Amino acid sequence: MRFSLRRRRTAAAAAIGVAALLLSACTGSNPSPSEIEDPLPDDIATQLQDTATHGMAAGGASGAIVGVWVPGVGDWTAGIGDGISTDMTFRAGQITRSMTCDVLYALDRKGTVSLDDAVTDYIPSVPQLSEVTLVELCDGTSGVASSLPRMWGEVLSNPDRDWEPREFASGGLGGSLGDGESWADSDTAFDLLGIALSNAAHESYADLVQQYVADAAGLEQTRIPADTPAAAGSNAMPGYYTSSSQQQAGCTESTEYTKISPSYGFADSSAVSTLTDLRDYVSDLAGSAGSSDDLAARWASSLPTSSDGDQWIRAAGGDILYGPMLGQEGSILGYSTAAYSDVDSGLTVVVALNDSAGGGALAGAIARELAAVAATAPADTPASLPWTAEQARSAVDAAAVCPIS
Numbered sequence: 001m002r003f004s005l006r007r008r009r010t011a012a013a014a015a016i017g018v019a020a021l022l023l024s025a026c027t028g029s030n031p032s033p034s035e036i037e038d039p040l041p042d043d044i045a046t047q048l049q050d051t052a053t054h055g056m057a058a059g060g061a062s063g064a065i066v067g068v069w070v071p072g073v074g075d076w077t078a079g080i081g082d083g084i085s086t087d088m089t090f091r092a093g094q095i096t097r098s099m100t101c102d103v104l105y106a107l108d109r110k111g112t113v114s115l116d117d118a119v120t121d122y123i124p125s126v127p128q129l130s131e132v133t134l135v136e137l138c139d140g141t142s143g144v145a146s147s148l149p150r151m152w153g154e155v156l157s158n159p160d161r162d163w164e165p166r167e168f169a170s171g172g173l174g175g176s177l178g179d180g181e182s183w184a185d186s187d188t189a190f191d192l193l194g195i196a197l198s199n200a201a202h203e204s205y206a207d208l209v210q211q212y213v214a215d216a217a218g219l220e221q222t223r224i225p226a227d228t229p230a231a232a233g234s235n236a237m238p239g240y241y242t243s244s245s246q247q248q249a250g251c252t253e254s255t256e257y258t259k260i261s262p263s264y265g266f267a268d269s270s271a272v273s274t275l276t277d278l279r280d281y282v283s284d285l286a287g288s289a290g291s292s293d294d295l296a297a298r299w300a301s302s303l304p305t306s307s308d309g310d311q312w313i314r315a316a317g318g319d320i321l322y323g324p325m326l327g328q329e330g331s332i333l334g335y336s337t338a339a340y341s342d343v344d345s346g347l348t349v350v351v352a353l354n355d356s357a358g359g360g361a362l363a364g365a366i367a368r369e370l371a372a373v374a375a376t377a378p379a380d381t382p383a384s385l386p387w388t389a390e391q392a393r394s395a396v397d398a399a400a401v402c403p404i405s
Contacts, residue, residue, distance in 0.1 A: 033069035033283050033341075033348045034276070040074040040377060047373045047389075048076050054393070055351070055366035056080065058400035059336060059358030060242035060251040064351070065090065067275050068370050069283070071346040072380040077275060081354070086275050089221060089233030090352045091262065093337040094330025094360060095278065096224075096271040097190050098285065099213045101138040101318030103197050103205075105298060106212040113200045122196035125166075128177060129192075137193040138318050140183040141303070145175030147188045151264070156241070159260040159333055160229040165191050165205075168264050183303040183315045187268040190318070194267025205267055217284055222273040227263035232272045232335075239334020242357040242402060251402035254355060257334040269332040278339040278350045282327045285319070286341035286348075292324040295343070299326065312386045322368060323386040329360035329367065338363035340371065345383040347374060357401045365395035 039045065052066045063081030065088060079085040107113045115135040119126060119142075122134075129144070136142040148155070150171040155161075172188025194205045201208060206224035214222045225232065232239070240254040262270040273281070290296045302316035314321045319328055320340075325347070327340030336358050341348040349370045351363050368385075369392035375383040397404065 032287075033071065033075065033279050033346065036069050036071065036073075036075045038074040040068065040070060040076045040374065044373060044377055045076045048370055049078065049080075051366065051369045051373060051389075051393075052078060052080055052351075054404065055362065055369070055396055056353060057404045058396055058402060059353045059355050059362050060240075060247070060254055060402035061336075061353040061355040061358075062240065062254075063237055063354040065237060065275050066352070066370070067279055067348075067350045068374045069279060069346075069348045070374050070377050070379050073377045076374075084237060084354070088235050088237040089272055089274050090237045090337070090354070091232045091239065091265075091269070091332045091335045092222075092271040092273040092278065092339075092352075093265075093269045093328075093332045093335060093363075095273070095282075095328040095337060095339055096265065096267065096269050097318045097330075098282075098328045099209050099271060099318075100190050100194055100197075100267045101298070102285075103208045103212045104134055104138050104193060106216075107197060107201060107208075113197065119192060119196055122199040123192065126173060126192070128173075132180075134193060134196060136180065137189040137196075139301070139303075140186065140189065140315050141180045142186065142189045142192075143178030143180040143184065144186050144189045144192065145172040145178070146186045147171030147173075147191070148264075150174070155264050155333065156243075159257055161263070162227045162261050163263040163266075165195055165263075165266045168266065169195070182307065183305055185305075187265075190268040191266045209271070213281075217281055219273070219277040219281055222271060222277045222281065224270055225262055225272050227261050229259050229261045231258050232262075237335075237352065237354050240355045241333055242355055247357065247401050254357075257356075260333050262332065265332045269330055275350055275352070278337075279348055282339040282350070283341040283346065283348045286326045286343045286346070289326055289343045292344050310386075320364070322364075322371075324384065325368075325371060327367075329364035331356040331359040331363070336360065336363040338367040340367050342371075342383050342385075345379060345381045347371060347379075347383040349374070358399060362396065362399040362401070365392055365399050368392040369396060
């Protein structure tokens with residue numbers, strides 16, 4: 001019998017409703033990264049450039065868009081690679097998960113849904129999930145298996161296919177249901193959450209994200225694109241994928257996937273955004289989360305992402321927490337991305353590689369190295385991170401899919 005969090009969540013529902021804040025209501029005392037005007041010191045900028053180019057090589061990427069913001073000190077942004085500029089759009093990958101949970105909490109505050117509603121209240125065709133709640137989908141404790149591992153071959157061979165969300169989610173629903181006692185990575189869970197929220201509000205998922213995320217936070221370049229094959233905006237950074245056979249051949253070639261149907265990503269990974277939009281989004285999200293000593297209810301019951309790994313890597317509320325840094329990481333065909341902000345100091349990092357082979361593990365490790373380097377700057381509120389730049393570099397090398405010269 002699977003363990004359910006419904007009773008515990010019901011007892012906390014009132015507290016969650018009060019503690020959850022709109023993205024635009026940043027409660028931290030640190031200045032917004034968008035207000036930073038000075039560049040970071042040259043020696044730190046040189047280290048950040050080295051971190052970014054090293055990470056690009058590890059992921060087989062020919063281009064990257066990267067930014068680091070340290071409140072009270074300065075910022076560093078770079079478009080690296082031929083023709084790459086910091087104003088380009090790109091696919092944001094699993095940062096979409098955080099946005100999906102934003103919609104859940106917004107609709108809970110509005111009274112359209114309750115966090116502890118059963119999935120079957122809005123998707124009756126999945127009776128096996130009658131004891132799974134909407135918030136469990138968001139928190140990664142639903143026990144629902146991932147779909148992408150089962151569907152990856154078809155996605156890769158037919159990137160223009162327009163997937164119906166329920167059809168793609170069937171790949172995960174066909175797997176066994178976990179016990180829900182620990183966190184598990186599941187794209188299916190977020191796709192189901194997107195379907196349920198759309199059904200409850202009688203609006204499309206794209207419109208819900210526009211209303212409760214992009215418009216609420218003033219994100220002018222962030223959206224859920226149409227399912228038809230297209231680039232990620234009119235000024236998109238080109239996207240590629242270095243396949244396993246191309247990796248074995250030394251990563252001398254990769255295949256372009258700039259124009260795809262993002263439909264397989266749906267509420268899990270389909271969002272399109274920019275460097276500054278993700279900066280504003282994740283810094284506002286961290287600003288609404290309280291402090292590392294007293295996180296808001298959405299993130300207060302985080303669980304480790306691995307029973308035998310670093311216990312400061314945790315998950316809750318559609319996000320990953322690296323110690324005090326909150327955000328997300330992941331990939332969609334063509335791009336690997338990560339965006340994190342420190343709930344205590346306001347230190348913020350955004351990484352977008354134009355190759356999805358390294359995935360979230362690589363993008364997240366690059367983000368941690370960038371953060372550790374930036375944390376050496378003499379800030380008024382210095383970041384206190386449970387890892388060093390050297391440890392993060394080791395994680396980058398461990399996640400590498402291509403040779404690093």
